[in-house]
């Protein structure tokens with residue numbers, strides 16, 4: 001009987017002092033600063049022998065008529081305390097993780113490379129390709145991605161270069177045993193693009209190209225090109241000049257002049273070699289061989305045969321096409337003197353050191 005009275009006394013005491021306990025919990029929660037504080041708080045109030053849990057276990061000693069009400073109150077306090085502790089603990093953990101992260105050196109894999117300040121970075125071809133894509137996308141061009149293995153038709157026949165045509169000799173080709181080839185030019189994607197988009201479109205297709213070259217500082221078997229096409233009604237050489245000038249000016253971030261010289265490619269008529277004003281000098285340097293102009297790319301008005309092969313009526317629509325070396329552009333941009341570095345896996349090169 002005496003024990004029972006004592007228990008009752010404790011419970012009564014606890015129940016009556018629940019407001020005091022709540023205030024204490026409020027105060028303690030406000031003081032939590034570290035994860036360890038949270039663990040200690042849990043131990044003190046919410047563990048098996050914690051003060052809030054003990055309230056629950058003492059319920060059975062409360063007068064039966066008051067048990068339900070007391071139980072609901074204790075339960076509410078337990079739930080509320082757990083939730084508040086959980087929230088605080090999560091915030092503290094996040095803050096601790098953030099502080100830890102901030103104390104570490106920053107790693108941004110998209111920075112650095114080619115003169116950036118990090119000892120790693122994107123490959124120069126990736127950097128320049130993304131820049132070129134941005135420039136053309138801003139001018140309304142679609143970005144296409146062609147297959148690196150092309151059929152003979154895609155790479156040559158559809159481009160007005162049938163078997164036996166001397167123009168095929170301009171591009172020493174890796175033939176596969178099934179008659180297909182590694183595309184020697186991104187122009188291999190022209191026919192596909194015309195069939196996909198029909199007679200009115202603007203698109204570029206950057207990608208890897210392959211030729212059976214003897215390796216030296218300016219020749220590699222694997223390099224990157226960007227093909228560009230614009231087809232529609234009343235498209236003329238002025239459109240070609242305009243877009244090339246805009247694109248080069250955006251890539252080099254300075255006013256670039258362009259000029260056309262006659263050039264031969266079987267799939268354009270008239271065909272041109274496009275020169276860009278030298279980015280290294282004003283009036284002649286060894287790179288532009290004293291001319292002030294750098295040979296930049298092949299281009300021209302798409303040959304009527306090529307349009308027809310693509311399902312486009314050349315009497316109604318015209319277009320221009322250009323194809324430039326992305327690898328060459330990167331070499332110009334960063335003053336890289338040896339093309340073989342691009343596929344060398346040389347880490348110094350990726351850091352911007354070896355050129």
Ligand code: PHE
Nearest residue numbers: 185187265298299321322323
């Ligand atoms: N495909 C040509 C080359 O690789 C470049 C080119 C593309 C020329 C489009 C004219 C038009 O040399």
